[in-house]
Amino acid sequence: MFGKGTDVCCGSCPHAWPNFKNLTSAEMKEMSESRFQSSFTAGETIFKAGSPTSSAVFLSSGIAKIYLEGFDGKKIILGLAKPGYLLAGPGNYVDSTHHYSVVALTDVSACFIDMNLIKSYVQKNPLFAEGYLKDISLKSLRIFYKMISLAQKKMPGRMAEGLLELADEVFKSDEFAPILSRQELGEFTGMAKENVVRILKEFCNEGIISTNGSTITIMDKQKLQLISANG
Amino acid sequence: MFGKGTDVCCGSCPHAWPNFKNLTSAEMKEMSESRFQSSFTAGETIFKAGSPTSSAVFLSSGIAKIYLEGFDGKKIILGLAKPGYLLAGPGNYVDSTHHYSVVALTDVSACFIDMNLIKSYVQKNPLFAEGYLKDISLKSLRIFYKMISLAQKKMPGRMAEGLLELADEVFKSDEFAPILSRQELGEFTGMAKENVVRILKEFCNEGIISTNGSTITIMDKQKLQLISANG
DNA sequence: GGCTTGAGTTGATATTTATCACTATATTAG
DNA sequence: CTAATATAGTGATAAATATCAACTCAAGCC
Structure with missing residues (x-):
């Protein structure tokens, strides 16, 4: 199942990224109308490290694993994503490339939102930008503590x-x-x-x-x- | 040596954080005039994990180590900071607390800039916000690769x-x-x-x-x- | 049904890494 | 100058962890 996501507005989606609350209703409507929806069955890859960050991805249902690809095909699972979790990663503002891979663990339905739209809201909407900063900061912190755990x-x-x-x-x-x-x-x-x-x-x-x-x-x-x- | 940093404007400082280029000259002047400067000798702590992120810190000379404090006093050095490096960390937008510690490795002179001022520029100046996002994103990415290295x-x-x-x-x-x-x-x-x-x-x-x-x-x-x- | 495949499991073994105990060499304080 | 203290270095040992080689069991397939 896939296609334009015109059924429900993101503004009323109970699984929306909390930071979307900072968008104006016009922005929300624009985003909602331009989004794409797609389904994945358990085991399918949602995106791979190395691919371009053309879209931000949000799950509307299901769970996915987020992992780094290391040497010899070894992986490090950073965490699990549930609905409401921004799947885009720090590569977005560095080299427009994903640096982690995401694979569905259960059947998943996901919304794809054009990254240029997200970036334009960052520039137009200071509260949204601040929310994005908070999101990426919190994820950084979690990595800090994961790293201490792994190392010590x-x-x-x-x-x-x-x-x-x-x-x-x-x-x-x-x-x-x-x-x-x-x-x-x-x-x-x-x-x-x-x-x-x-x-x-x-x-x-x-x-x-x-x-x-x-x-x-x-x-x-x-x-x-x-x-x-x-x- | 310490005191108000009124001698040189940050705008002409060759060691300034690159993102300061996105400030207007009025913002730059305001920031420059309100900053504090301080010196540290090798071995002195610039700030400790757990302390409030009341200021963003930039080195104008010297090198400092950035480290996480783990268990039993064990440390993980994340990297070394040189002039031009924003020392504030992801805690700033999460709990207004530093999550890493910074200690001078050489004699260091540092500028302290009120974090509320930085945050106000994030809200007023979209380019500055974007620059901040890029900075924190790049640092996140480096942590990813450090983590893979340590783990594998x-x-x-x-x-x-x-x-x-x-x-x-x-x-x-x-x-x-x-x-x-x-x-x-x-x-x-x-x-x-x-x-x-x-x-x-x-x-x-x-x-x-x-x-x-x-x-x-x-x-x-x-x-x-x-x-x-x-x- | 029988066959294959992959995950789960187990024990033995090898490798990696930390810890301990100690010496040597600086560097600093008195 | 000398004692005290920190860092550097070394070898032996212990602990932690990975790897290897089986074996079991269940699910899917011809």
Whole structure:
């Protein structure tokens, strides 16, 4: 399914990027009428690092993984995008190129908004520009802390942190389906997939989590927070 | 030495942040007249993570290290700041707090500019806002690549990359004084100081660099680039 | 159904990296 | 000048982590 997105105005979309609130209704209407919508099935690539940032992408439903491509095809999953998350990245104002790749983890429907339009609002609308700055700043900060975690915490600490992030920020629940494979969980927490298995098993044995079939449930959140904090 | 910086206008300062070119002459004059200047000797802290971002800081001379504070007092040096580098960080638009610390490596003289003034120019001056976005975007990108390097390269690769960054981007010369101690070089390349020593020695033995007293000279840049690229 | 494929899992092993203990060499303070 | 302190350097060891080689199990396919 794809096409011009003329059905609902972005202004009334419950999943819109918060910063769109700073647009005038004329700007909102213009943007809304010029956007494109497209669907992706789980596993499909929404955009790849290296491709031009011709559009800003927003999910209206589904979840996608955002990852950096390293050496030898190794990946680092920076985080998961949900509706309301601006998918454009810092390359937009540097070399007009994406520097991370985005792949749908579930079936996804996405809105594509012309980047030149976004950039023109940045120039015309100071509040919108400030909102964009806030967005990119917050994402930078998260990268800082991800970097500290990867560089200084040991595997159990990183896994605990990763599970807490999935529970608290992505799924908003202490019980969640394994939207990420063990391989991906490893790319998310910076370890080999074999070690993901071992550490999850360890957490199970200690009663910190339980893995019912393919669902992970956090049983002892305090302990998990302790492990995360102590590295 | 410190005080109001009324001697030279920022507009004619050869070390000014490039984005200041986008200010009107009235804005430039206002900013120039309200700024404060201060000096730091090598080793002194310019600001600490956690402190409020009340001012944007620019060096007019000297070099400073920018680092994240991790666990157990461990540090990650993100990079070195020279004149022309905006020292404010992404916390400014998130929680008005610095998230990295900055310490002078050489004697430094610095200009402090009221952050509210900067923020007001972001709102009044779209070109300035765009320049700010570009600045923060570029810094984000660098963090991406630093992160990949730390997560996926092995020690020799990280050291090679670090030396190349010092030569090509900081000192603009293949021979440079050891402004960073072995400890700091370790914080910069993500390894223990003992391993810094061992790898530098290894590089010496292979004729890739030479350490004359306390100066590092890159002898075989191609080889260094190869080591950096191959992880 | 039987076959293939890929994810999950496990144990053994190799590699990488940190830590520890110590010496040497500076550099600074008194 | 000398003691004290920080940095540099070295080797041995321990810890952390990746890699390799199986094996299991389930899903999809001819």
